[in-house]
Amino acid sequence: MSGCSPETLARLVEGRLEAPLRDATVAHATGCARCRAELRRLRGARDGFEAARTLEAPELPWEQMGAQIAWQLRQAPPTRARWPLFVLGGAALAAAAVLTLWLLGRAGTGARGDGGELAAPAPSAMPSPAPLVSPPPVRPAAAPGQAWAFLIEAELIRGRAGAALAALSAEAAAAEPLLAGDRLRAVGGRVGLVLETRTALVLEAGTEAALRALDAETIELELARGRVTLEVARRSPTQRLSVLAGGKRVTVRGTRFAVALQDNGALAVGVGHGRVELGLADAGGGPVLSIDGGSVAELSAGEDVSNARVRALTEDERAELEIELPLPGTLAGAELPGATRLLRVGSSQAAVLTLDGAPVGQGSALVRVLPGRHLLEASSGAHRVSRWIDSALGEGISVVRVPAPGPRSGPSAARTMGRPLEIDAQVRAAGKAIKACYAEGLSRRPDLDGTVLLRVDVGADGVLAPVEVSSSTLGDSGVERCLKSVVQRWRLPPGEPSTVIYPIELHQN
């Protein structure tokens, strides 16, 4: 019977059948089991359509997708670049919580490619470092220009311009040198990269950036979203580092700063020490704002540089600007819990540092330690020095200075010993002046007591950048100022540029 065709039944189900045909169809269906079955199925289909109206797309990584759209828009339009690997499941993220650190062997010769790509290291390159951490990951074959240290506490996603990003394991990511054109994304945590010049950058979780230029002259990082904190070494007087974000360019040399680009386009540039210049991304035009250490400049999306709001950093913000380069949790073979303490350890580049017998790094390092008493050692060949350190919760960042082992005289030794010893010698020489600062403070406040951590950045020429108080429990700005002026007068022999945090303890006894 024609009244039982699926089309007719569908119209019945939808209520679109006119009265005579509808009545006839209903009458027929009442006595027709097949029609009734088909009616039920068509009702099911109609209900399925209606239920589908309520379908909502699953939750997607909107922010990442937004960043990818921005990326793609910057590519040439004909390139239908896709970013399929950005679909990362929770399991992948969990698996990505790999902690790896080592320095890739630095090859002293052989420029890589031409403009924009990694050039040969400067002649004054630091001594070739050995792997830092035991057990070291698979070490890549030495390749010209591979001079970068990777410090990865999350998954690093990399890709070259015009190519899809690839999720790399920590090992794979570190096995290749960074190149101009690399795009970087930190997934599931922070990613720290230490460049051969000792310039360190930390990408906060979710941060996406592109390395637009990377050579002996220029490092140019374009921030698409998130926050990158940089500590720029004063290694090369000619190397210029820029961060591009939100249409602005932050240009720096020998400083520590952070650039944060909000999803709404708002830009914040905080400067720990040194000085940065904020201008338009296209160099050569527009106003340039100079931001001094201890300040933060804030701009809304698209706002002119000249309208930037500049204010002083708070103490918390200063702490935010601390570059932490977490080392693997090798302490007692256990993962380090969150409630740990950070130790900045300075020693000569040749000295291997161990904490409780476990290697934690080489040269200068920032180490997370558990609360308690730990034996910190620095050893180089047959020489070894050690000291006990006490770590308690809630102390924040503590600084441990480890005198480098080895011969203490001779020009060759001076080159390998590193700055801490030289500064140590300077402190001893300046003992009288330091005591005078303290005495002046005591005359005003008889109960004055505490430790001042001075941050000393020494250039290759031995000249100090403006000395800063890294932290202080003294609570007396007069004495702190006095100490800074004493240290500022120091002149060190030319050598490895470095940053030393030096503690000066002031007690009445």
Add this chain to the structure above:
Amino acid sequence: MGDFVNDLTAPTTKGTMFARSAVRKDSRSSETRLRAIAGGAEAPRQPPPARTPVLSLERERELVARCQAGERAAQDELYRGHRRLVAGNLYRVLGSPSELEDLVQEVFVIAFRGIARFRGESRLTTWLYRIAVNVALQRLRSRGRRREMLPLEEQDGGATDDTPEAELLRRHQIAAVYRLLDKLSPKKRVVLVLHEIEGLDVAEIAGIVGSPQVTVRTRLHYARKEFYRMAAADPELDERRVVRAGPDRDGGSGSGSGEVDA
């Protein structure tokens, strides 16, 4: 802008300018959907997914102008305001979350690259909708005959106040519908989805797919005919079988093994 530390440390998802309700989530009881329709009386229909403009016309024009001027913040605002709308549309047309992320990105990349040509002759939402449908159509064509099942356990269609049985039935019916849609040609599928699920009329569909109304009407007619013939023969859609047998994850559409007669 808040203080520096907060700005630096705040989750990047904060400050979303538009509420999540850009795509309406209707969680009406499935009772209405399960009502018998004896005698052909029309049951209340589930309203179509929201396609109402996110912004006022004035604000929309201003936003488009800023995007046309290449202002990145405006692009960001447009994306934030419409991303769920676009994703929801793509999801309902395709019936599968696979590659949704890529496709949403593709829609917005096309939109931003072509926004200079957007003259405001239609609403922004309609224009985005058009792009999304075309992206989905391309996807369907490239998908070919390959089946992509809607993962029932993952799909989130609201209606969380349903009883477990009703929810089971509902999910099963959605999956069965998309299994049948997968058998239609991409063109037929798109017009049928736009009509039956998105709730668009022939004129609206014609504007979106860029075909004459008469073509759309014909295509819709044949799509419906083909679909309902398949549906009438598909025991998967029979609510009695579904409730008794539970979902058949293997599909097995048309096997007839679960046929239950009255």
